[in-house]
Amino acid sequence: MTATVRLNPTDEMLHRAADTLGSSRIVQVLWTFRDPVPVTALNAAWDGLDQGWLSRRARSSTVPGGRRSWVPARNQEALATTSTPLTDATLTDWIDTQVKAPLPPGSSALWRLAAAPYGEGTLVSLTVPHFRCDGLGIFRAIGSGGDGTHRPSAGPGPLDDLVDLARQTLHGGLAAARWLPATLADPDRLARIRTALRPPAPARPELPSAPRFFTSAIFETDAARWEQQADAFGGTTNSLFVEIAANLVRAAGEDDPSEPFDVGIPVSLRRSGQDARANALVVMPLTVPGGPARHRSLRRTRQATKELLRATGEHSGTLVPEPLWHLLPERHAHRLKNPGAQQTTVVASNFGRTPEAIARFTGQEAAGIAVRTMNVPGVLPDRARLRASLCLLRTGDRLTVTVTGIPDRFGDATSLRRLVGGELESWGLTVQRWWGDPTSPPVKES
Numbered sequence: 146m147t148a149t150v151r152l153n154p155t156d157e158m159l160h161r162a163a164d165t166l167g168s169s170r171i172v173q174v175l176w177t178f179r180d181p182v183p184v185t186a187l188n189a190a191w192d193g194l195d196q197g198w199l200s201r202r203a204r205s206s207t208v209p210g211g212r213r214s215w216v217p218a219r220n221q222e223a224l225a226t227t228s229t230p231l232t233d234a235t236l237t238d239w240i241d242t243q244v245k246a247p248l249p250p251g252s253s254a255l256w257r258l259a260a261a262p263y264g265e266g267t268l269v270s271l272t273v274p275h276f277r278c279d280g281l282g283i284f285r286a287i288g289s290g291g292d293g294t295h296r297p298s299a300g301p302g303p304l305d306d307l308v309d310l311a312r313q314t315l316h317g318g319l320a321a322a323r324w325l326p327a328t329l330a331d332p333d334r335l336a337r338i339r340t341a342l343r344p345p346a347p348a349r350p351e352l353p354s355a356p357r358f359f360t361s362a363i364f365e366t367d368a369a370r371w372e373q374q375a376d377a378f379g380g381t382t383n384s385l386f387v388e389i390a391a392n393l394v395r396a397a398g399e400d401d402p403s404e405p406f407d408v409g410i411p412v413s414l415r416r417s418g419q420d421a422r423a424n425a426l427v428v429m430p431l432t433v434p435g436g437p438a439r440h441r442s443l444r445r446t447r448q449a450t451k452e453l454l455r456a457t458g459e460h461s462g463t464l465v466p467e468p469l470w471h472l473l474p475e476r477h478a479h480r481l482k483n484p485g486a487q488q489t490t491v492v493a494s495n496f497g498r499t500p501e502a503i504a505r506f507t508g509q510e511a512a513g514i515a516v517r518t519m520n521v522p523g524v525l526p527d528r529a530r531l532r533a534s535l536c537l538l539r540t541g542d543r544l545t546v547t548v549t550g551i552p553d554r555f556g557d558a559t560s561l562r563r564l565v566g567g568e569l570e571s572w573g574l575t576v577q578r579w580w581g582d583p584t585s586p587p588v589k590e591s
Contacts, residue, residue: 168356177513282423368544374574494534533549
């Protein structure tokens with residue numbers, strides 16, 4: 146049994162996202178298996194997840210002003226299977242349907258596991274609300290079931306809540322005593338806080354208010370070739386990924402394509418496999434030049450990314466010290482959170498290498514694995530700046546690149562696939578669509 150885990154500012158802000166941004170953030174993990182996955186194996190995988198970190202809910206403190214805590218819960222969203230085989234034409238609609246299944250805060254539907262026949266094998270989808278767990282947290286949760294050390298605490302009592310509030314008050318006061326003089330002496334920091342506390346301007350009537358559900362493109366490419374090309378341009382695997390994300394925005398065009406924009410780079414704050422926080426990351430905004438797509442040296446992007454990541458710290462998620470943030474009235478606290486993924490133009494999430502527990506999620510080796518982050522029911526353009534989201538995952542000797550984009554800017558799925566495929570090939574990469582026969586030649590959209 147793990148110790149009590151309290152909700153942090155990122156958890157709380159993601160819980161509020163449906164109210165403040167009109168949508169919820171969802172993380173989806175997808176597997177393709179060459180052979181059929183038996184229902185018994187799927188049920189075992191479901192049971193394992195239900196015994197781990199994903200099956201928990203937020204419980205309010207018994208003490209006014211205290212932090213909420215995670216407590217065990219049972220997932221009431223049953224395994225979803227179908228006997229109708231998917232085809233390349235129906236696969237995208239099916240994975241979108243899994244993302245759209247309601248999993249709201251306060252619901253007993255905590256996460257969703259679904260499977261469908263595909264080709265000679267099976268396609269499996271796991272969808273988890275971001276407020277319940279971030280992507281790397283989901284990876285850690287898979288395979289943790291059955292180990293009591295990975296279950297959340299049964300819940301703190303009133304005395305524990307009182308002690309936590311007292312500790313937060315003490316730490317908040319000490320942090321404020323150090324933070325306030327430094328902030329008053331820093332005009333830039335003061336300006337950021339003033340801007341954050343300023344009431345938002347009313348939305349311009351010409352901007353659309355209907356949510357935009359993003360279209361998707363998923364490609365695979367050779368990991369060694371990616372590294373080789375990144376090195377040839379003076380970069381790294383990650384800096385090439387960041388430049389690709391920026392180029393997709395540049396190529397899609399905007400009212401003023403010369404204006405700089407922000408690429409959000411999620412940075413994990415986990416330092417241990419026993420870290421049971423739901424969300425342990427900050428999104429660092431990297432400002433990049435606008436203009437036409439760039440396919441030359443990566444040195445500038447590499448250096449800028451390195452400098453940005455060097456500044457990342459445990460308190461980067463809030464504009465005030467985190468213990469103080471928890472004590473503020475809700476209307477002020479939610480404004481004093483550093484802008485996250487929703488307030489960057491594009492997010493580039495590098496998940497690194499796939500852990501073995503993920504690769505063999507159902508007991509057999511997956512043929513392919515991909516990750517998507519989606520907004521449901523979609524992004525409201527007048528509330529969020531987000532226009533595209535990318536995920537990179539290495540499994541064996543392959544890299545999977547997932548791109549989702551707002552249709553107003555990137556068009557339908559065919560247009561997005563053409564844009565992404567062209568961008569990857571511009572860097573000398575040979576790509577193929579993630580779904581379909583893995584031995585087939587690369588697919589080019591006509």
